[in-house]
Amino acid sequence: xxxxxxxxxxxxxxxxxxxxxxxxxxxxxxxxxxxxxxxxxxxxxxxxxxxxxxxxxxxxxxxxxxxxxxxxxxxxxxxxxxxxxxxxxxxxxxxxxxxxxxxxxxxxxxxxxxx
Amino acid sequence: xxxxxxxxxxxxxxxxxxxxxxxxxxxxxxxxxxxxxxxxxxxxxxxxxxxxxxxxxxxxxxxxxxxxxxxxxxxxxxxxxxxxxxxxxxxxxxxxxxxxxxxxxxxxxxxxx
Numbered sequence: 001x002x003x004x005x006x007x008x009x010x011x012x013x014x015x016x017x018x019x020x021x022x023x024x025x026x027x028x029x030x031x032x033x034x035x036x037x038x039x040x041x042x043x044x045x046x047x048x049x050x051x052x053x054x055x056x057x058x059x060x061x062x063x064x065x066x067x068x069x070x071x072x073x074x075x076x077x078x079x080x081x082x083x084x085x086x087x088x089x090x091x092x093x094x095x096x097x098x099x100x101x102x103x104x105x106x107x108x109x110x111x112x113x114x115x
Numbered sequence: 116x117x118x119x120x121x122x123x124x125x126x127x128x129x130x131x132x133x134x135x136x137x138x139x140x141x142x143x144x145x146x147x148x149x150x151x152x153x154x155x156x157x158x159x160x161x162x163x164x165x166x167x168x169x170x171x172x173x174x175x176x177x178x179x180x181x182x183x184x185x186x187x188x189x190x191x192x193x194x195x196x197x198x199x200x201x202x203x204x205x206x207x208x209x210x211x212x213x214x215x216x217x218x219x220x221x222x223x224x225x226x227x228x
Contacts, residue, residue: 004158031214042119042204042218043159056215091158095214102214106151106159 002026004107006092012113018080021110025073025094032069033104034077035091043091049075082114117142121205121219128195128226136190136222138179138205146207148172148181148188149216153202162190162203195226 005024013019025032030051035043046065048056051072060067064083069075079086089109095102122137140146150162150172163172168183177192188205205219 035216040220042206042220043216044218045215048215093159097214103161103164104214104216105161108156108158 004092004094004105006090006107006110008110009108010111010113012115013082014115015084016081018078019082019112020079021077021090021092021112023075023077023092023107025075025092026105029094029096029105030072031095031097031102032075033093033095034067034075035093037089037091037109039088046077079112082112084114087112087114117146117207117209117217119205119207119217119219121203121222124202124221124223126222126224128224130197130226130228131194132226134190134192134195134199134224136203136205136224138188138190138219140186140188140205140207142207142209142217144209145183146209148179149206149208150177150179150188150190151204151206151218153204153221155201159204195224197226197228200224200226 007022032049034046037043047060049069067077089111091109093104093106095104118141120139147166149164151159152162153159163174165172165181171180179188179190202221202223204221206216
């Protein structure tokens, strides 16, 4: 069974440029999460989707970050414009459900460097 | 709010040594507790979990016991191997919290021959 797929694995951009990350969850997983992991820290949740609905986006900086999961399968996280402080690893995870403490399966992440 | 505190690393051990990585938590209610492991270049993988007090999670020789009285979930392994070198994250999730994981800062383990 394929795991969570993310692309690109690495991205280097200059500040003020836009950037997008893509995630394809495990087949059949209804719940999708985006986390951000700063250097030396644990991941922090940015947004959670149940199918195509964003049910928790309280930690998403909405002035510059946006996300979508149009068909309830794959998802895109965008930053526009990027700032130096956005340098981090962006992790995508998926689970069968979101309310019953289902195990989350993580992708390898996208490492972003903003110069 | 919820929080998880782990012992700082890096932790360097010789092969076959005993491992303990301390983890304590703060949360309302009765959270579920997890240990995730991140091998170099790979994504986070669930190592073990415990969903209620006094439960013991175990996997690949690792184990951790959910201690409600001390709000702890320490990770242990009796004999580490070089292949255990990785970053270990303690995390919690609360029922009604939307399956949101709250992570500690991670502890890097390096096992040497």
